Amino acid sequence: MTRADLVLPPTDQQTPTAVALKAPDEQPLEDALAETQVLQEQFGYVVVVYPATLDTAFVRRLHTVRAILESDRIALIESELPPLGLAVLVRQLxxxxxxxxxxxxxxxxxxxxxxxxHAGALLNSVARLDHVPVSLKSHAKSWVPGSQFGVVAGSHPQLVKIGGEDRLAGPDYATHLTVARGQLQSDWVTGTLAPAWGVRGVHETALPEDSGRWWGTQKLIEFAAHLSDISVIHQLVSSVRRERCHWCGMELIGDRCCFCAAPLARENQNRAAGVPTGRTPNASPP
Structure with a gap:
């Protein structure tokens, strides 16, 4: 990880923690190289997940370390998820x-x-929201005192005004809800959204430092509905066909190796088309 506040507490005694890498202005290149080398020697492989909004200099540092070490055991994975959703993803990994x-x-x-x-937030304004499409009408409503908006980011973004007829569409499978409160006072997320989405548990955590910047306001409550049971997560990943990278030999799912960035061999691409191909998780753990 690239921030310590994105390392959520483990869900059980078996879930390991994560290492938060330091930014270039916090750590010399020599120290970053030494730290990464120690991680490789200790664990065998290093998987670095970082947000798409990460500072360019930090991204460049990550690639520099990987290049200097000439390592095929370091995977750099960029994610478009908002901060809390990214933290949830890292915990699942x-x-x-x-x-x-x-x-x-x-x-x-x-x-x-x-x-x-399903990563989203309750916001008091969408005037500075850049990561989710916002209509002119919604922009105008955000200037009305007391207005609040429910937003879901991702491949199918949603935005509704709280108190209106529209509702945020949630997952059609069992999830838990992780909630991080900013400077907005409201029980809408836990009192209205959680029951509507049928979540099986609500867990509160501290708001990531970058959340206000990502959502365009500090007056927010960030949330993420996600799979929590490791048996269900395991079943989902197991349901996807595994391939072998033709370049570095690593096992993979999907259409590209995360360690060497080589695309799936042409003869196997049709079988991997449409990723994600995992079956929708069961409503109950197997």
Whole structure:
């Protein structure tokens, strides 16, 4: 990870923690190289998940470290998820890391699992929201005192005004809801959204530092509905066909190796088309 506040508490005693890498202005290149080398020697492989909004200099540092070490055991994975959703994704990968999956499959699972995270926020304004399409009408409503908006980011973004007839569409499978409160006072997320989405548990955590910037306001409550039971997550990942990278030999799911970035061999691409191909998780753990 690239921030310590994105490392959520483990869900059980088996879930390992994560290492938060330091930004270039906090750590010399020599120290970053030494730290990464120690991680490789200790764990065998290093999977780095970072937000698409990460500072360019930090992204460049990550690629520089990988290039200097000439390592094919470091995977750099960019994610479009908002901060809390990204933290949830990282915790799921931590859960998978102690299962019977290879490092290549664990890294490639990031793309699959991201599709099953409904990440959003309750906002007092969408005037500065850049990551989700906002209509002129919604912009105008955000200037009305007391207005609040429910937003879901991702491949199918949603935005509704709280108190109107529209509702946020939620997952059609069992999830838990992780909630992080900012400077907005409201019980809408836990009192209205959670029952509407049929979540099986609500867990509160601290708001990530970058959440206000990502959502365009500090007056928010961020949330993420996600799979929590490791048996269900394991079943989902196991349901996807595994391939072997023709370049570095790593096992993978999807259409690209996360360690060497090589695309799936042409003869196998048709079988991997339409990723994510995992079956919709069962409503109850198997």
């Amino acid at each position: 931590r859960q998978l890391s102690v299962c019977d999956f290879s490092a290549g499959v664990v890294a490639a699972s990031a793309r699959l699992l991201a599709h099953y995270i």
